[in-house]
Every structure is written in C-alpha cells, then in structure tokens.
Amino acid sequence: MSPHAQSSSDQSRALGLSTLAFTLNFAVWTIFAIIGVQIKTELGLSETQFGILVATPILTGSLTRLILGIWTEQFGGRIVFPLQMLLAATATWLLTMAETYPMFLLAALGVGLAGGSFAIGVAYVSHWYPREKQGTALGIFGAGNVGAAVTKFGAPFVMVAYGWEAVANVWALGLAAIAIVFFLFAKNDPVFEARRKSGAKAATIFQQLAPLKNMQVWRFSLYYFFVFGAFVALALWLPHYLVDVYSVDIRTAGMAAAAFSLSASIFRAYGGHLSDRFGARKVMYWTFGFSLIMLFMLSYPPTTYTVHAVAGDITFSTRMGFGAFVLAIFALGFFMSLGKAAVYKHIPAYYPDNVGSVGGLVGMIGGLGGFVLPIIFGALLDLTGIYTTCFAFLFILVGIALTWMHFAVRNMEAANPTVPRAQLPELPEFEGMPIPEAPAAAVLTEWEPENAEFWDAKGRKIARRNLWISIPALLLAFSVWMVWSVVVARLPAIGFDFEQGQLFWLAALPGLSGATLRIFYSFMVPIFGGRLWTTLSTASLLLPAMGIGYAVQNPETPYLIFLVLALLCGFGGGNFASSMANISFFYPKAEKGNALALNAGLGNLGVSVMQFLVPVVITMGVFGALGGDPQPLSDGGQLWLQNAGFVWVPFIVLATIAAYLGMNDIASAKSSFSDQAIIFSRKHNWIMCILYTGTFGSFIGYAAGFPLLMKTQFPEVNVLQYAFLGPLVGALSRAGTGWISDRFGGGRVTFWTFAGMIVAVYGVLQFLPSEANTAGNFWGFFACFMALFFLTGVGNASTFQMIPSIMRQEIPRLMPELDEAATRTQSERESAAIIAFTSAIAAYGAFFIPKSYGTSIAVTGAPNGALWAFLGFYAICAVICWVFYSRKSAPVPC
Numbered sequence: 028m029s030p031h032a033q034s035s036s037d038q039s040r041a042l043g044l045s046t047l048a049f050t051l052n053f054a055v056w057t058i059f060a061i062i063g064v065q066i067k068t069e070l071g072l073s074e075t076q077f078g079i080l081v082a083t084p085i086l087t088g089s090l091t092r093l094i095l096g097i098w099t100e101q102f103g104g105r106i107v108f109p110l111q112m113l114l115a116a117t118a119t120w121l122l123t124m125a126e127t128y129p130m131f132l133l134a135a136l137g138v139g140l141a142g143g144s145f146a147i148g149v150a151y152v153s154h155w156y157p158r159e160k161q162g163t164a165l166g167i168f169g170a171g172n173v174g175a176a177v178t179k180f181g182a183p184f185v186m187v188a189y190g191w192e193a194v195a196n197v198w199a200l201g202l203a204a205i206a207i208v209f210f211l212f213a214k215n216d217p218v219f220e221a222r223r224k225s226g227a228k229a230a231t232i233f234q235q236l237a238p239l240k241n242m243q244v245w246r247f248s249l250y251y252f253f254v255f256g257a258f259v260a261l262a263l264w265l266p267h268y269l270v271d272v273y274s275v276d277i278r279t280a281g282m283a284a285a286a287f288s289l290s291a292s293i294f295r296a297y298g299g300h301l302s303d304r305f306g307a308r309k310v311m312y313w314t315f316g317f318s319l320i321m322l323f324m325l326s327y328p329p330t331t332y333t334v335h336a337v338a339g340d341i342t343f344s345t346r347m348g349f350g351a352f353v354l355a356i357f358a359l360g361f362f363m364s365l366g367k368a369a370v371y372k373h374i375p376a377y378y379p380d381n382v383g384s385v386g387g388l389v390g391m392i393g394g395l396g397g398f399v400l401p402i403i404f405g406a407l408l409d410l411t412g413i414y415t416t417c418f419a420f421l422f423i424l425v426g427i428a429l430t431w432m433h434f435a436v437r438n439m440e441a442a443n444p445t446v447p448r449a450q451l452p453e454l455p456e457f458e459g460m461p462i463p464e465a466p467a468a469a470v471l472t473e474w475e476p477e478n479a480e481f482w483d484a485k486g487r488k489i490a491r492r493n494l495w496i497s498i499p500a501l502l503l504a505f506s507v508w509m510v511w512s513v514v515v516a517r518l519p520a521i522g523f524d525f526e527q528g529q530l531f532w533l534a535a536l537p538g539l540s541g542a543t544l545r546i547f548y549s550f551m552v553p554i555f556g557g558r559l560w561t562t563l564s565t566a567s568l569l570l571p572a573m574g575i576g577y578a579v580q581n582p583e584t585p586y587l588i589f590l591v592l593a594l595l596c597g598f599g600g601g602n603f604a605s606s607m608a609n610i611s612f613f614y615p616k617a618e619k620g621n622a623l624a625l626n627a628g629l630g631n632l633g634v635s636v637m638q639f640l641v642p643v644v645i646t647m648g649v650f651g652a653l654g655g656d657p658q659p660l661s662d663g664g665q666l667w668l669q670n671a672g673f674v675w676v677p678f679i680v681l682a683t684i685a686a687y688l689g690m691n692d693i694a695s696a697k698s699s700f701s702d703q704a705i706i707f708s709r710k711h712n713w714i715m716c717i718l719y720t721g722t723f724g725s726f727i728g729y730a731a732g733f734p735l736l737m738k739t740q741f742p743e744v745n746v747l748q749y750a751f752l753g754p755l756v757g758a759l760s761r762a763g764t765g766w767i768s769d770r771f772g773g774g775r776v777t778f779w780t781f782a783g784m785i786v787a788v789y790g791v792l793q794f795l796p797s798e799a800n801t802a803g804n805f806w807g808f809f810a811c812f813m814a815l816f817f818l819t820g821v822g823n824a825s826t827f828q829m830i831p832s833i834m835r836q837e838i839p840r841l842m843p844e845l846d847e848a849a850t851r852t853q854s855e856r857e858s859a860a861i862i863a864f865t866s867a868i869a870a871y872g873a874f875f876i877p878k879s880y881g882t883s884i885a886v887t888g889a890p891n892g893a894l895w896a897f898l899g900f901y902a903i904c905a906v907i908c909w910v911f912y913s914r915k916s917a918p919v920p921c
Contacts, residue, residue: 037214041155042164044213045148046171048108051205052144053174055119055198056088057288059135060263061182061281062191064270070128075405080128081263083135085397088142092391096146103219104151105210111147112206115140119199123192141202146391149371154216166299166368171292183281246435247370248392249428254314254366256396257421258291263397264404264417265356272414273349283353291360291367298368307369308432314366315429321359322425325352326418351577354676470556470692476615477851489691490613493557494626496689500565500682501606501630506637507568507675508541508599509731513641513750514575514671516734521658521666522582528881529586530735535881536593538731538874541600545867548601550860556692557609564602566683568675571595575672580658600727604866606630607827608859612693619831621766623862624824628762631726631820635758638734638751644670706860709841711833711919714911715826715861716868718777721904722822724872725784725897726761729816730754732877736890739880740796741805749809753816760820767821773829774912774921780822781905787815788898792891829912830865831858832921 059066059081067077099107118137125131148168156164182194215223265284269275275283302310329346347355370389400420407416475481476490515533518525525533551560574592578584607627614622645668657665706712734750768776794807831854838845838854845853879893886892912921 038155038164041213041216042152042167044209045104045108045152046168048112048205048209049144049148049168049171050174050177051198051202052112052115052141053171054177055115055138055174055202056084056141057174057178057259057262058119058138058182058194058198059084060266060284061178061186062194063263064267065186065191066131067267070131072128073409075402075409076128077267077405079402079405080131080135082260082398082401083132084139085142085259085263085401086395087136087139088145089139089391089393089395089398091140091143092146095143096150099147099150103215104147105213105215108144108147108151108213109206109210111140111144112202112209115144116199116203116206119195119202122195142397151216154218160303163299163303165371166295166297166302174292245392246431247389249431250311250366251370251389251393252396253318253421253424253428254363254370255393256398256400257424258288258360258363258367259397260400260404261356261417262288262291263401268414268417269349269352273352275349283349286353287356287360289360290357291364294361294364295368298365299372301365302369302372307372310365310369310372311432312429314362314369315425315432317362318359318366318425319422319429321355321362322418322422325355325359326415326422328413328415348577348580351573358680470694472694474612474693476613482615490622493613493690494610494622496682496685497561497606497610497626498629499678500561500686501602501626502633502636503565503568503675503679503682504599504602504606505630505633506599507572507679508537508596509633509727509754510571510575510637510641510671510675511537511593511596511731513638513734514579514668516738517645517666517668518579520660521579521668523584524582525586527739528885532878532881533589533593534731534735535874535877536590537596537600538727538870538872538877540594540597542597542867542870542872542874544597544601545604545870546864548604548867552605552609552612552859553856557605557612558686558690558692560605561609561686561690562683564598564605565679565686567598568602568679571598572672572675572679576669576676577672579668579671580656582658600870601867603627603630603870604864607862607866611831611859611862612855616831616835617769619828621769623827624764624766625762627823627827628758628760628820631754631758631761631823633758635751635753635755638730638754640674641671642748644674706857706864709837709857709861711837711911712861712864714907715830715833716865718829718904718908719823719826719865720869720872721781721784721901722777722819722826722869723866724869725876726754726757726816726819726823726872727870728872728874728876729812729819730757732880733812735877736880737805739884740803740808740890744805753812756813757816757820757823760817761823762820764821764824768825768828772913772921773825773827773832774908774917776825777822777829778905778908778913780818780825781901781908783818784815784822784901785898785905787811787818788894788901791815792894792898795889795891795894797889797891826865827862829921830861831855833912833919834858834861836919836921 063077063081066072066080072080095107095111115138118134118140122131122134122138125134148171149165152164152168178198182198185194185197214220262284265287266280269280269283273280298310324347327347400417403420404417407420408414471489473481474486476486478486511534515530518530518533548560548564551564555563571592574595578588578592607623610622610626611619645666647667647670657667660666730753733753737744737750764776788811790811791808794804794811796803834854834857838850838857842850842853876893876897879896880890883890883893909917911917912919
C-alpha cells in the first residue's frame with residue numbers, strides 16, 4: 028500500500044505513538060546527565076572517567092541503530108519497537124544494582140539500547156507518509172529529543188527527594204508501560220503490510236547496506252555528528268559544566284541545561300516544515316552559519332585585559348554571565364534542531380527502499396558523536412584546564428562541515444552550468460533524480476507599480492507585505508539607536524562615576540555613528556538587495572543590545588567600553604537610510620508619500636516605544652535569573668538597567684527571521700555604487716539635505732537630548748515619565764500627515780512647518796529657567812517642545828514627499844536622451860538614493876543637538892545659546908524652501 032492511500036487517523040496514530048515512545052526512550056538514554064553527577068561523587072571519578080560513564084549509553088544506542096533500522100525494514104516497527112523498549116527498561120532497572128565503576132559501565136551499555144529507538148522510528152514513520160510530507164512528519168517524530176529536557180526537568184527533583192536509584196526505577200517503569208501501549212495500539216506500517224500480504228521477501232542485509240558506499244551518506248553522517256551528536260554530548264555535559272563554572276546547584280543546572288535540550292528538540296518539527304518548504308540545503312546553511320556565531324561566543328574564555336593608558340593601566344574583564352550563557356545555548360539548540368530535521372529530510376526522499384540502513388548509519392554516526400564528544404570534552408578540560416574548550420572544538424567541527432557542504436554545492440553548480448540554481452538537486456550526488464519544484468523566488472523580476480492593472484492584481488499585496496515587515500524592523504532599529512537617551516540618565520544612580528560632559532558624549536555618539544553609517548547604508552539596497560540588507564542590518568542590532576546588557580551590570584566597566592557600545596548603537600541609525608530607500612522602490616508615485624511616511628513615522632515610533640518601555644522594564648527582573656542581578660540604588664532600591672538592552676533581543680531575532688523569509692528584492696532596483704553616485708552632482712540633493720536636517724535632524728536630535736535636557740533644567744521632575752511623549756508625537760504626526768503633502772504639495776507644507784518651528788523654539792526659550800524666572804516653567808517648556816516634535820513629524824513626511832516630485836521634473840531636463848521607461852527608472856533610482864543620502868546627513872542632528880546643549884551649558888551655564896542657533900537655522904531653511912520650491916515662480920514647484 029502506498030503512503031498516499033493511508034487515512035489521516037492511521038498516520039496520526041503511528042506518528043503520535045512513535046513520538047511518545049521516542050520521547051521516553053530519549054529520557055532514559057540521557058539519564059546519566061543527572062544521576063551521573065551523584066554517581067561521580069560517590070565513586071570519586073575523574074573528569075575523563077565521568078565522561079566515559081555518561082557516554083557509554085550513547086555508544087550502545089549509536090552502534091545498535093544500524094542493525095535496528097535494518098530489522099525494522101525486515102520485521103516491522105510494531106514488533107521491533109516494543110522489544111527494544113522492554114530490553115532498555117530492564118537494563119535501566121538493573122542499573123540500581125551496580126556497585127563498582129566497571130559494573131556501572133556494563134549496566135550503562137544496556138541502558139544505551141534506548142538510543143537505538145531513533146532508527147526504528149524513522150523507518151516506521153516514513154513509511155506512513157508521502158514524500159512531500161516526510162520532512163514535517165520526521166521532524167515531529169524527532170522532536171522526541173525533548174525527552175532529554177524531561178530528564179533535566181524532572182530527574183533532579185526525584186533524585187534530591189529519593190535518590191538517584193528512584194530516578195532509574197521510575198524511568199524504567201515508564202518505558203516498559205509505553206512498550207506495552209505501543210504493541211497494543213500500533214499497526215503495521217503500509218510497506219511492511221503490503222509485503223506481508225503479497226508474500227514478497229524483505230531486502231537482505233547486504234542489499235540494504237549497498238547505498239552506504241555513496242559519499243553523500245557519509246557527508247550526511249558528518250552533519251548529523253554535529254547537529255545530533257553534539258546535542259547529545261552537550262545535553263550530558265552541561266549540568267556538570269554549569270555546576271563547576273557557575274557554582275549553581277544541580278536543580279538549577281538541570282533546569283538551565285533543559286533549556287538547551289528543549290530548544291534543540293521541540294523545534295525539530297519546525298525544521299521539518301522549513302525543509303519541506305524551502306529545501307533542506309538552505310536550512311543546513313542557516314544551521315551551520317548561526318551555530319558558528321553562537322559557538323564563537325561560547326568558546327571565548329573569561330579574560331582580563333590591561334590597557335596601558337597615559338594616566339595609568341585600565342584593567343577590565345570579559346566573562347559570559349549565567350543568563351547570557353543560557354540564552355546562547357538556547358539559540359544554539361534552536362538551530363541544531365532545524366539541522367537535525369534537514370538531514371533526515373533527504374533520506375526517505377532519495378533512499379525510500381533503504382531508509383532503515385541509511386537512516387540507521389547516519390543516526391549511528393550522529394549517536395557516536397554523543398559518545399565521542401563527552402570524552403573529548405573531558406580530555407580537553409584535563410589537558411588545558413579551560414572549560415570553554417568544548418565549544419571551541421565544536422566551532423572547528425562546524426567550520427569543517429560548512430566548508431565541505433559549501434564546496435559540494437559549488438561543485439554541483441559547476442557540473443550543471445545550464446540549470447538555474449533554484450532548480451538544482453539538494454546535493455551533487457542526486458543528479459539525475461527528480462528535480463524538486465523550485466520554491467517561490469524572493470527576487471521580483473517583474474515590478475511595474477505605475478501599471479494600474481499590475482498594481483491592483485498583485486503589486487499592492489507584495490508592497491504592503493514588505494512595508495509591514497520593514498516597519499517593526501525599523502522601529503527596533505530606532506529603539507536601539509536611541510536607547511542611550513534613557514540609559515545615560517540612569518548610570519550615575521547605579522554607581523557609574525561619569526562627569527556630565529561624558530554623559531552628553533555618550534548620548535551624542537550614537538547619533539554621530541548612526542549618521543555616518545547612513546551614508547554607506549544609503550547605497551546598500553541597490554547593491555545587495557532590500558531583503559538581504561534588511562536581514563543583515565536588523566541582525567546587527569544584537570551586538571549593541573546584548574553589549575549594553577552586559578556592560579551596565581558592573582560599575583567598574585571602563586568608560587571606553589561605553590564609548591564603543593554607544594558607537595555600535597549607530598547600527599540602528601544607519602538602518603533608516605536603507606529601509607526608506609528599499610520601500611521607495613515598491614510604491615507608485617501616487618502612494619509613495621504615504622508609504623514612506625508610514626515606514627518612517629512608525630519606525631520613528633521606536634524612540635517613543637523605547638523611552639516608554641525601558642523605564643518600566645528596568646524596574647523589575649523581567650528575565651529572572653537569566654537577566655542577571657539588579658543594581659542597588661543609593662536610596663535602597665534596585666534597578667535592572669541591563670534590561671534596557673536585553674528587552675530588544677527576542678524581538679530583533681524575530682524581525683530578522685521575518686525579513687529573510689517574507690521580504691523581496693526588486694531586480695530592476697539593482698545598481699552599483701557608481702550608478703548611484705550621480706546624485707552627488709545633483710544640486711537638489713544638497714538642498715534637500717539642508718531641509719531634511721531641519722526636520723528629521725531636529726526630530727532625532729531633540730529625541731536624543733530631550734531626557735537629559737529636562738533632567739538638567741528641571742531636576743525636580745521625573746523626566747522618564749514624560750520623555751517618551753515627544754518622540755511619540757513626532758512619530759505619529761509623521762505617519763499620519765503624509766497624505767497632506769500628497770494633496771497640497773510637499774514644498775508648501777515644508778515652508779509652513781519651518782515657520783511653526785521658529786515660533787515653537789522661541790516659546791521654549793521663554794519657559795527655561797533664567798535670571799528673571801529662576802525655576803522656569805516646566806509645563807510651558809514641555810508644551811512648546813510637544814509642538815516642536817509635532818512639526819518635525821509633519822516636516823519629515825513633507826520633505827520626503829518632495830524628493831520624488833523634484834526628480835521626476837529634473838531627470839527629463841538633465842537626461843533628455845532617455846525614453847519614458849528609462850526616465851521613470853532613473854528618477855526612481857535617484858529618488859531612492861537621495862532619500863537615503865539626505866537621511867544620512869540629517870541624522871547628524873542626533874549628535875549635534877545633544878552636543879550643542881552640552882557645549883552651551885559648559886560655556887554659558889544654560890542651553891539658550893544652542894536653541895537660538897536652532898531658531899536661526901530654521902529661518903534659513905524656510906527661505907531656501909520658499910526660493911526653490913514653494914513660491915509660485917519656483918524653479919521646481921512641488
């Protein structure tokens with residue numbers, strides 16, 4: 028019977044029973060990860076002896092996988108699975124009778140039979156499902172790896188209450204019970220049943236072993252040696268590692284190690300789904316690439332640095348805290364989980380008649396990784412005395428696997444020069460086999476937003492999807508960019524002895540680096556594509572977010588480290604230029620102003636979200652033990668300032684994944700830097716840089732300096748209660764007023780915006796503390812600043828609406844030789860580049876405005892001088908706008 032003919036109820040029954048059985052088998056197989064710690068103490072074992080003990084069950088479970096897989100093909104999973112479970116349960120029960128180290132090793136060999144269950148389940152489950160669903164089905168089955176987490180969660184409490192012997196007894200009884208349930212309720216798989224009814228003989232052992240001579244099987248085995256073998260090894264090693272390195276008790280160590288086992292197990296089902304949808308090769312690239320990053324972080328040992336400075340040595344240390352370690356291994360487990368599913372996506376698809384033998388061999392090699400690696404970990408620790416050498420070894424292993432896979436793929440492409448890359452088989456050895464249908468391309472080769480029929484049929488839907496993925500990514504970028512505006516104001520309260528000038532520098536530096544990065548980011552989208560660049564630029568936000576979380580936990584952290592982190596926050600500022608350039612390509616001119624206003628306005632909202640959320644999360648232990656200890660305040664209170672960075676990490680990860688999976692590149696938007704560099708010869712590029720600096724530069728500069736300015740001028744006010752309102756008003760006004768410029772013209776709106784900003788700044792000056800009014804008037808000051816923020820938002824939208832309008836008029840004059848289509852393409856390309864470049868120049872406002880406050884206060888004792896300079900600049904902007912764009916006889920009316 029074909030798997031296609033099976034009822035969904037029979038398929039679900041087979042998958043459910045197999046997954047439950049595998050979960051309990053895996054819980055038994057990793058039992059030494061918990062009970063082994065107490066046995067080590069009782070027997071006085073060395074590190075190497077302990078490594079051998081916990082790895083011995085893995086040896087049996089690995090070596091038996093090949094023969095168990097073959098027997099499953101011959102005798103059926105309904106018979107082989109229960110027999111294997113009963114034998115493993117018996118060995119686990121007998122474990123409690125061991126008294127010496129050799130006896131424990133002998134018993135551990137029997138316990139290891141539980142690990143062989145994987146090969147049985149792969150062969151049994153794959154026969155129930157058609158090819159296009161096998162990845163997901165085997166991913167769900169493989170999620171039974173969560174049994175390791177079951178042991179980590181439950182075994183420590185049973186062991187503490189009743190001893191390790193009770194753990195062995197309870198786990199043995201549970202496995203025996205599921206063996207009986209499986210035999211009573213499971214059915215023969217359709218392939219075995221069809222063979223039984225026809226009287227055909229099963230393939231011999233030699234026939235099933237024949238595919239093992241193919242090199243790709245052994246490469247699969249190397250992949251699985253890491254994604255599964257290293258998972259098992261770490262599941263066994265981590266409790267011991269955490270107890271020794273972080274001095275936690277066994278229950279805490281078990282819970283923390285369970286976080287790794289959990290992520291490395293439950294997401295396997297999702298890995299199967301991704302492999303079915305996007306291809307296993309692509310998932311393997313994700314697995315190896317991100318694993319390299321995680322392992323590099325984990326392999327870096329605690330280190331003390333000494334910088335020989337002019338004023339004396341500066342000494343500081345780097346060490347991954349307990350919470351950061353748990354987060355890192357959770358992320359590592361996630362990608363290993365995807366990789367496990369991706370490896371086994373191939374086997375039943377290309378070896379349908381040899382799933383037992385091929386799956387058994389790959390599983391055996393992977394399982395041997397779980398045996399060999401703990402021994403290597405222990406030997407490396409004995410040899411070097413450095414605990415992180417285990418992660419360094421895995422880093423090298425992943426590098427080898429990734430290199431081998433990449434060259435194999437490139438060799439395949441070289442051998443098939445006429446076949447599109449998306450249609451190539453998963454691996455070079457599969458040439459000649461059915462070519463899988465190519466997944467939907469992320470590159471849009473046809474994109475005509477000005478074509479009403481195309482726009483209504485599919486263009487609008489695609490553009491909106493890209494816009495609504497871009498907005499949260501940009502919101503997070505602004506949040507990280509401006510996070511110093513809140514953090515800096517709280518540093519003195521938790522023991523950082525920085526001078527006021529140093530604090531203003533920290534508040535200003537993200538603006539400086541963000542603005543500078545925008546110049547480069549301006550040209551990245553046409554070079555790399557909006558999808559790839561959005562993914563990379565969003566992921567880069569993890570560096571400052573996590574760095575802040577670590578740095579603020581120690582008042583001894585040098586000022587130099589804070590300067591570096593402040594500069595890294597500029598990654599968030601740079602994202603705006605590329606994000607706006609990318610979205611501008613997707614929309615027709617009739618909707619471009621509103622789309623850009625939504626992207627920028629709701630993205631700008633990140634400043635307000637940050638200034639509202641951070642003051643809340645730093646007052647509580649949001650992440651529990653994972654987030655680290657609170658910092659004491661002088662008044663006896665506590666502050667979790669690290670949460671100002673950590674709170675963004677999960678959202679950044681989600682936004683990065685969403686950008687990669689959901690966004691598109693536009694083929695016609697591709698161009699080199701030299702093609703875009705023509706904007707430097709355009710007069711209106713430089714004029715719009717001035718005007719946009721007056722609007723957006725003011726918005727971002729005021730947002731960066733507003734909390735600190737209020738704190739210095741009105742020290743009696745709790746500024747963090749109100750700081751978020753300014754950016755909120757500015758962001759919402761930008762998002763909500765783009766239509767006004769589309770209707771009345773961006774030039775007119777921009778002119779009247781500058782006129783209003785002049786009045787608002789003058790009002791701010793009247794309410795500041797002065798000789799005549801020593802205390803000043805906070806509410807008058809606050810109201811004028813709210814008006815100022817509102818006007819900057821309106822001006823932000825209107826100036827960006829002007830740019831496409833200006834270039835549509837200028838390109839026909841400057842390049843009359845172009846036809847209509849080429850003129851439209853050139854104007855859109857230059858508009859996008861100018862939008863991005865002007866945003867880069869304007870972003871320097873995030874540096875100059877806070878720095879101007881600091882300089883004015885240092886020189887005159889008040890910020891008035893800086894505000895008068897801003898007022899004069901707005902007057903210049905108003906005149907420029909009137910002369911070139913808003914008067915009736917303007918050269919380029921808009």
